[in-house]
Amino acid sequence: MKYVIAVALVMSLPCFAQEPIQNLYAAGGSYNFNATPSVAGTALYAHYVASPGTYAFTVIDALPNNTKPFVVTSNIGVGLAQKMFAIGKVSLFMPTAAGISWTGTNTGWQWTGGATVTIPLKHNLYLMPTVRFLKSSISGGSGYQPVCGLLFGWGQ
Numbered sequence: 001m002k003y004v005i006a007v008a009l010v011m012s013l014p015c016f017a018q019e020p021i022q023n024l025y026a027a028g029g030s031y032n033f034n035a036t037p038s039v040a041g042t043a044l045y046a047h048y049v050a051s052p053g054t055y056a057f058t059v060i061d062a063l064p065n066n067t068k069p070f071v072v073t074s075n076i077g078v079g080l081a082q083k084m085f086a087i088g089k090v091s092l093f094m095p096t097a098a099g100i101s102w103t104g105t106n107t108g109w110q111w112t113g114g115a116t117v118t119i120p121l122k123h124n125l126y127l128m129p130t131v132r133f134l135k136s137s138i139s140g141g142s143g144y145q146p147v148c149g150l151l152f153g154w155g156q
Contacts, residue, residue, distance in 0.1 A: 026153030053083025073103040075110040101136040108137035126153035
């Protein structure tokens with residue numbers, strides 16, 4: 001019952017209409033719990049496609065698997081991100097994407113999902129904390145990976 005009340009309260013918070021970002025470019029670092037080393041990189045491009053807050057986007061992740069030898073699983077996916085709600089100028093998006101994954105000579109598929117928050121800073125700049133998961137089909141690759149990151153974005 002507590003969770004139902006909490007969800008009802010969050011949904012009843014005032015949400016202010018704002019002009020959508022048409023194009024968003026972002027890049028940053030990620031922390032990957034299961035990787036060695038645990039630091040990863042993420043970059044994305046999103047384009048506004050439909051109201052209320054639907055974006056088509058491309059995301060690139062470079063997730064290290066191990067250090068000796070140094071192996072990185074590279075993942076490129078395309079998908080949709082939906083704006084779930086906004087509190088003031090801060091918005092929560094739920095992205096999901098699928099695409100190709102490779103490491104060395106191995107190639108396969110990958111998919112990712114999670115949550116991203118856009119926090120406006122100054123003129124067209126955004127801070128974007130992310131919590132996502134990524135699944136790769138590569139044998140000897142990353143498998144299911146939780147990815148927590150902090151992206152810096154520029155939107156127009």
